[in-house]
Amino acid sequence: MEFHKIARSGQIPEGVVRRFFAGEVEVAVSRSDGEVHAMSNYCTHLDCLLSSGRVTDEGLLCSCHGSVFDYDSGEPLHPPATRPITVFPVKEEDGHVYVGISEELAEAAMRRRASGSRRLSPPSATS
Template sequence: MEFHNIARSGQVPEGVVRRVFVGEVEIALARRDGTVHATSNYCSHLDCLLSSGKVTEDGLLCSCHGSVFDFATGEPLSPPATRPITVFPVREDDGQIWVGVDEELAKSAMRRRAARSRRTPPATSAR
């Protein structure tokens, strides 16, 4: 697994959620109780941006419909979400935040509900 330097420690203060990228992988980066957490940035319910959410005592709150995800496991702690989000390993050294991303985690984080459910069927021509 390769770790990527994605932010300075000061860019992610306590209780704040930030949107960052590792290549094409979009990540929600948050700090709770002094620890930095990294998850996929899309809610597993309806693909709302988790970086628009809030840090709570329980985890990461999606601002759209109120699902909360556990920072350690990605499991939904409250509905309407029923599927987990991707969690990335994080290291914080010398004032820098590093997130571990491998091919499997990247694929998992980029898998989005909207991409699958909002596809429209090909147009048919009326003759």
């Protein structure tokens, strides 16, 4: 597992969610009760950005439909999401935040709903 320096500690204040990149992986990073948490940035319900969500006492709240994900396991605590999000190990050292990314975690975090699943089909070419 490789740890990526993604931010200065001060860039992740208490109660705030921010988006960062660890290599190619988009990560939602938050701080709750002084602890930094890193999760995949896409809700497993409809791919909404978790970095636009909110920190709650229970977990990370998706702003689109209200799903809440456990900080430690990524498990959904409140519907409509039913599948967990990817959670990454975090280290905070010397005033910087590092997120651990393995090939397996990166693959899981980048797996999203089918990109065309929410789009209308293109018009047919026949008249």
